[in-house]
Amino acid sequence: MDAPVVDAAAPGMEQLYADVFLSLGLSPIHGAGAPDGRLAISVHEAQQIQWDTARDQVTLPPLGQIETEHGWSQEDMLRQSWAIALVGQATLEAAETYEVPDGWQPLLGGLRLWLLWETGGPLADSRDAIAAWHFANSQHYVNAQRGWLAEVDQICATYALWQQSPLHYGIPLACGPADNAAIPRQSPTERLADLHLPEATWYAEDEPNSTLLATPSRARGIALALLLDYAVEFYGRDSLPELLKALKIHTSWETLIPAVYAVSAAKFESDWTAYLANIIQR
Numbered sequence: 001m002d003a004p005v006v007d008a009a010a011p012g013m014e015q016l017y018a019d020v021f022l023s024l025g026l027s028p029i030h031g032a033g034a035p036d037g038r039l040a041i042s043v044h045e046a047q048q049i050q051w052d053t054a055r056d057q058v059t060l061p062p063l064g065q066i067e068t069e070h071g072w073s074q075e076d077m078l079r080q081s082w083a084i085a086l087v088g089q090a091t092l093e094a095a096e097t098y099e100v101p102d103g104w105q106p107l108l109g110g111l112r113l114w115l116l117w118e119t120g121g122p123l124a125d126s127r128d129a130i131a132a133w134h135f136a137n138s139q140h141y142v143n144a145q146r147g148w149l150a151e152v153d154q155i156c157a158t159y160a161l162w163q164q165s166p167l168h169y170g171i172p173l174a175c176g177p178a179d180n181a182a183i184p185r186q187s188p189t190e191r192l193a194d195l196h197l198p199e200a201t202w203y204a205e206d207e208p209n210s211t212l213l214a215t216p217s218r219a220r221g222i223a224l225a226l227l228l229d230y231a232v233e234f235y236g237r238d239s240l241p242e243l244l245k246a247l248k249i250h251t252s253w254e255t256l257i258p259a260v261y262a263v264s265a266a267k268f269e270s271d272w273t274a275y276l277a278n279i280i281q282r
């Protein structure tokens with residue numbers, strides 16, 4: 001990747017860095033201990049995107065030379081690599097900073113996917129298609145299945161450019177040839193109860209806990225990402241850090257939702273369902 005491309009992309013990458021961390025209520029202070037006070041980003045032949053917290057250094061692969069049929073520029077490719085690194089590190093630090101309990105940990109998977117979509121770029125282009133596929137009613141799903149399977153191939157190919165998989169983000173699409181590029185669709189997750197959060201924590205072998213028998217949908221990450229998308233759109237970005245902070249205190253949606261959004265869980269769920277319906281109709 002040419003140095004001018006990196007130089008041109010640098011201001012946008014710096015802004016994206018601040019936006020991602022600040023959206024979670026985290027301070028963008030990486031590199032504070034470095035001689036020049038900066039986080040070092042190295043672009044060279046690396047197998048994977050890596051964030052070395054000990055050295056305050058991020059390694060990104062030079063994908064700018066790859067030809068794509070979508071017309072992505074070298075700057076687009078570099079920015080997407082940077083977004084992947086940011087999404088992973090910010091989610092990890094949010095879990096640690098807010099001491100997210102084990103029972104709420106799956107919500108962080110939805111947060112990771114939401115951030116990936118929110119940062120934009122090639123991996124975010126399939127957001128609406130994936131959401132519509134998962135939340136479509138059964139008849140619509142049957143009618144659209146043939147076209148959807150063709151689209152899966154393109155989604156898989158895009159993720160593969162960055163050695164990523166949709167499965168890494170809770171999207172139930174297996175891109176290996178042995179998996180025939182798809183996992184059978186399950187019933188849509190459109191109710192808070194269907195998310196099975198917080199998950200029960202097993203403390204004693206003789207303690208009965210029926211919630212452990214419930215099996216969440218493989219696509220729970222999609223539902224959680226869109227729940228966060230709805231919450232941020234209608235309650236503001238400042239509500240996201242408040243939600244993360246409250247996870248340590250609350251043990252149910254019934255108390256969590258009113259504490260963060262000042263509405264009942266039933267009202268929140270109803271409005272979220274309506275929001276999902278609008279996505280399907282896009």
